[in-house]
Amino acid sequence: MMQKLSRLAVSAEGFVFNPASGDSFQVSATGLRVLNALREGQAEDQIAHSLAETYQVELEDARRDVAEFCAALKSFGLTS
Amino acid sequence: MRPLKIGLSGINAVDNPGPGIGVARSLKEDPDLQVQVVGLAYDAMEPGLFMDWVVDKSFIMPYPSGGGDAFLERLLYIQQHYGLDCVIPNLDAELPHYIKWARTLADRSIQTFLPSMEQFRLRGKDRLVEIADRIELALPETRAVTNLEGLVQAIDDLELPVMVKGSYYKAHRCHTLPEALTRYHELVAEWGYPVIVQEVVSGDELNVVGLGDGAGHHLGLVGIKKLSVTAQGKIWTGVTVRNEAVLEAADRFVRAYQWRGPFEFECMVQGDRVNLIEVNPRFPAWSYFATGVGVNLPARLVRHLFGMPLPALPEYEAGKLFIRYTYELVTDMASFQKAITRGEVP
Amino acid sequence: MKMPYEKPIVTKLQTGWMNKYGRTFAYARKVRTEIDGVGIDDLVGQFGSPLFVYSERTLRRLYRQMHSAFSTRYPNVVFGWSYKTNYLGAICALMHQLGSWAEVVSAMEYQKARALGVPGEKIVFNGPHKPRAALERAVAEGATINVDHLDEIYDLEKVSLQLGRPIHIGLRLNLDAGIYPQWSRFGFNLESGQALEAAKRIKNGGKLRVHGLHCHLGTYLMETAPYQRQVEKLVGFATDLERTFGFALEYLDLGGGFPSKSRLKGVYLPPEVALPSMDEYAETIAQALSKTLPPGEFPRLILEAGRALVDEAGYLIATVGAAKRLADGTRAYVVDAGVNLLFTSYWYKFNIELDREVGGMNEHSVVYGPLCMNIDALDEGVALPPLARGTRLILSPVGAYNQTQSMQFIEYRPAAVLVGERGQVDVIREAEDLSDITRRERVPTRFASPPQTGP
Numbered sequence: 001m002m003q004k005l006s007r008l009a010v011s012a013e014g015f016v017f018n019p020a021s022g023d024s025f026q027v028s029a030t031g032l033r034v035l036n037a038l039r040e041g042q043a044e045d046q047i048a049h050s051l052a053e054t055y056q057v058e059l060e061d062a063r064r065d066v067a068e069f070c071a072a073l074k075s076f077g078l079t080s
Numbered sequence: 081m082r083p084l085k086i087g088l089s090g091i092n093a094v095d096n097p098g099p100g101i102g103v104a105r106s107l108k109e110d111p112d113l114q115v116q117v118v119g120l121a122y123d124a125m126e127p128g129l130f131m132d133w134v135v136d137k138s139f140i141m142p143y144p145s146g147g148g149d150a151f152l153e154r155l156l157y158i159q160q161h162y163g164l165d166c167v168i169p170n171l172d173a174e175l176p177h178y179i180k181w182a183r184t185l186a187d188r189s190i191q192t193f194l195p196s197m198e199q200f201r202l203r204g205k206d207r208l209v210e211i212a213d214r215i216e217l218a219l220p221e222t223r224a225v226t227n228l229e230g231l232v233q234a235i236d237d238l239e240l241p242v243m244v245k246g247s248y249y250k251a252h253r254c255h256t257l258p259e260a261l262t263r264y265h266e267l268v269a270e271w272g273y274p275v276i277v278q279e280v281v282s283g284d285e286l287n288v289v290g291l292g293d294g295a296g297h298h299l300g301l302v303g304i305k306k307l308s309v310t311a312q313g314k315i316w317t318g319v320t321v322r323n324e325a326v327l328e329a330a331d332r333f334v335r336a337y338q339w340r341g342p343f344e345f346e347c348m349v350q351g352d353r354v355n356l357i358e359v360n361p362r363f364p365a366w367s368y369f370a371t372g373v374g375v376n377l378p379a380r381l382v383r384h385l386f387g388m389p390l391p392a393l394p395e396y397e398a399g400k401l402f403i404r405y406t407y408e409l410v411t412d413m414a415s416f417q418k419a420i421t422r423g424e425v426p
Numbered sequence: 427m428k429m430p431y432e433k434p435i436v437t438k439l440q441t442g443w444m445n446k447y448g449r450t451f452a453y454a455r456k457v458r459t460e461i462d463g464v465g466i467d468d469l470v471g472q473f474g475s476p477l478f479v480y481s482e483r484t485l486r487r488l489y490r491q492m493h494s495a496f497s498t499r500y501p502n503v504v505f506g507w508s509y510k511t512n513y514l515g516a517i518c519a520l521m522h523q524l525g526s527w528a529e530v531v532s533a534m535e536y537q538k539a540r541a542l543g544v545p546g547e548k549i550v551f552n553g554p555h556k557p558r559a560a561l562e563r564a565v566a567e568g569a570t571i572n573v574d575h576l577d578e579i580y581d582l583e584k585v586s587l588q589l590g591r592p593i594h595i596g597l598r599l600n601l602d603a604g605i606y607p608q609w610s611r612f613g614f615n616l617e618s619g620q621a622l623e624a625a626k627r628i629k630n631g632g633k634l635r636v637h638g639l640h641c642h643l644g645t646y647l648m649e650t651a652p653y654q655r656q657v658e659k660l661v662g663f664a665t666d667l668e669r670t671f672g673f674a675l676e677y678l679d680l681g682g683g684f685p686s687k688s689r690l691k692g693v694y695l696p697p698e699v700a701l702p703s704m705d706e707y708a709e710t711i712a713q714a715l716s717k718t719l720p721p722g723e724f725p726r727l728i729l730e731a732g733r734a735l736v737d738e739a740g741y742l743i744a745t746v747g748a749a750k751r752l753a754d755g756t757r758a759y760v761v762d763a764g765v766n767l768l769f770t771s772y773w774y775k776f777n778i779e780l781d782r783e784v785g786g787m788n789e790h791s792v793v794y795g796p797l798c799m800n801i802d803a804l805d806e807g808v809a810l811p812p813l814a815r816g817t818r819l820i821l822s823p824v825g826a827y828n829q830t831q832s833m834q835f836i837e838y839r840p841a842a843v844l845v846g847e848r849g850q851v852d853v854i855r856e857a858e859d860l861s862d863i864t865r866r867e868r869v870p871t872r873f874a875s876p877p878q879t880g881p
């Protein structure tokens with residue numbers, strides 16, 4: 001997962017460019033946070049915990065959303 | 081005097097170009113007008129966003145077809161944060177919105193110079209009959225269709241080949257039913273209903289770009305002939321012409337309807353017979369051609385609108401050539417990224 | 427204090443979709459927390475989801491506007507409430523209270539109008555299928571009958587013979603008013619001479635008198651000009667009838683077709699700017715009438731507007747049951763109402779509002795209904811922020827042709843309520859339950875014993 005993610009160009013405003021494919025993406029504020037955490041190598045569960053600590057969201061919902069976010073990254077070919 | 085900040089749309093200078101860049105260049109070329117061009121874009125890939133020598137500042141706009149107030153709010157935001165004295169909308173699909181909001185915008189000191197809604201509706205292909213009658217031009221037979229049954233019936237009536245046209249944009253000459261079907265589906269997918277089916281009339285296609293002052297006078301008319309067009313039917317090379325029958329018809333049009341604002345007048349000329357093909361209530365994509373021969377209509381529009389002196393109308397010469405060409409721009413992602421994340425460039 | 431949460435979202439930028447503000451959802455999102463002052467939560471809490479909600483205030487406003495648009499321009503106007511558009515009893519009753527006659531196109535609709543207390547003389551009976559018994563009743567009760575075809579003329583002649591008196595009828599015509607496709611399957615064609623032939627046939631039969639003309643051009647007519655051509659042709663034909671056969675025209679029925687502010691799929695402009703106002707339609711029609719009718723003659727003008735009077739008064743509240751991501755990455759939602767309730771979603775793109783503010787980026791989303799069929803999609807491309815389960819969508823306008831064409835397929839049909847002008851809420855159709863589905867069924871006794879449990 002890490003390898004592909006680390007190659008992405010990610011701006012502080014949530015603009016993401018995949019130099020390998022030429023595709024561009026946009027992430028929301030929390031999406032940016034999750035993406036950066038993934039790029040640092042954090043595990044999904046760890047990321048969900050940190051979301052639940054920072055935001056008004058139940059851990060269970062955060063887990064589901066992070067999993068969904070990762071699935072989206074995968075469907076866009078950003079992770080393998 | 082501080083520069084006028086003039087918003088304009090259609091800065092999509094692509095293979096089927098919007099009129100915006102030509103209008104922007106015209107404004108910049110009037111030596112006595114101080115203008116900052118504000119590009120109003122609908123997609124982060126419109127070339128104008130990247131052409132900083134023509135467009136000073138650009139904003140991504142909500143689609144006008146979304147309805148509601150978002151569009152208006154966005155214009156007011158631009159006015160507050162950057163400044164906006166006037167908007168010249170260049171895309172058919174947004175015109176009715178601007179027309180509807182002209183008063184509201186004027187109340188907030190954003191000027192427009194547009195036809196009324198009633199005048200705008202005249203461009204409806206079924207209203208062409210009325211215009212043609214009133215200014216004594218001929219009209220090719222025309223049907224507006226909203227389904228396949230109608231299309232087939234229209235083709236039966238008019239006989240192949242026929243012109244198949246979108247309700248806002250695009251026109252295709254079709255020689256076979258399958259071809260017409262394909263075009264029909266393309267047009268519906270892009271521009272919706274109705275689709276216009278028109279008898280093909282032969283002759284020379286002559287077009288006029290003009291500007292009406294709203295009181296029955298024109299502020300400039302330039303006639304051209306398209307020498308070659310792209311696969312999409314867009315002018316590639318052209319030549320100025322002075323066909324009195326056509327120029328007079330355009331003048332009658334302005335007088336009869338007290339036309340206000342820019343327009344494009346398309347005719348098919350066959351000896352003495354002038355067929356009216358289309359009236360577009362905005363600048364055409366080749367407006368810069370007129371500027372290039374000395375009739376700078378966008379600048380005249382702005383001058384008229386803001387009560388500035390209007391130079392005498394120059395005579396233009398027939399036989400001036402228009403050559404469109406391609407050109408490439410290489411840039412980094414910064415502007416694109418700004419367009420995506422902030423909705424404005426730079 | 428923790429920060430407010432938004433779902434993490436990633437979207438791919440695609441040319442044509444690279445607009446910060448989304449295609450249909452403006453950056454100001456559309457939130458609707460109430461309908462005429464009654465909270466969406468309260469409505470669903472009390473009556474369940476999905477739920478049809480009608481606004482009495484809007485119904486009255488639409489009627490008033492259209493009626494005054496026409497009656498201030500022409501002295502003899504009658505509205506015939508087009509039952510098929512929405513024949514919920516409460517809606518019909520309100521229309522009748524406001525002064526509408528009933529316009530019906532089947533024996534069922536005729537019976538319904540009579541059951542609601544509408545006298546025969548205030549019913550316009552149209553449609554291609556009028557069974558003999560229905561015709562007999564309509565004649566006996568003095569209804570206005572617009573004949574669709576020759577066989578109906580034969581039937582009516584027999585009825586006339588039975589009664590021993592002549593019967594007054596109207597002829598339904600179809601004509602070229604510049605509308606494609608022409609609705610040529612109803613009535614007699616004008617241009618081909620079919621209509622004149624029919625009149626001749628009627629005259630020769632000696633039992634029927636033509637006293638009115640009817641023509642319904644189609645639905646959702648986006649221009650006023652076809653009505654002008656329609657009036658010119660109808661009045662022209664009426665003049666011929668009078669001159670040739672001595673039939674005097676008492677009424678002109680122009681049908682319906684006036685658009686509502688719904689958004690036809692594939693039409694680029696939103697209805698507020700794409701459509702002429704009701705005053706413009708009225709003006710066109712009134713002018714055409716005054717140009718063509720002999721001075722001082724004002725035959726009754728019947729209008730059968732359907733969608734224009736009810737569409738905008740109807741909402742459907744639906745609830746998000748699931749959020750999913752399709753294989754290609756597209757965001758999709760499953761809601762509890764689909765094409766079973768919103769048949770017109772094949773042609774119209776509804777306005778979708780949310781019952782609450784939702785943070786986060788808009789995504790290109792698909793909204794599916796609950797049916798087990800691929801075609802059950804309410805919207806295949808709408809920009810929505812990430813929606814949690816339980817979020818309510820308020821779809822509008824849905825007042826025309828949805829209630830009447832809704833189908834009971836694997837789901838119950840929901841309740842319909844009317845919000846009154848003072849905020850009172852009346853149930854005007856109860857939600858269905860199993861008894862509605864089984865009540866008319868008969869299971870032969872030999873199948874009566876239920877399957878046994880166990881192997």
Ligand SMILES: Cc1ncc(COP(=O)(O)O)c(C=O)c1O
Binds near residue numbers: 529642645681683733
């Ligand atoms: C005979 C007749 N009258 C009236 C209507 C109502 O039409 P609308 O809802 O377009 O006004 C219809 C609709 O099909 C119709 O068939």
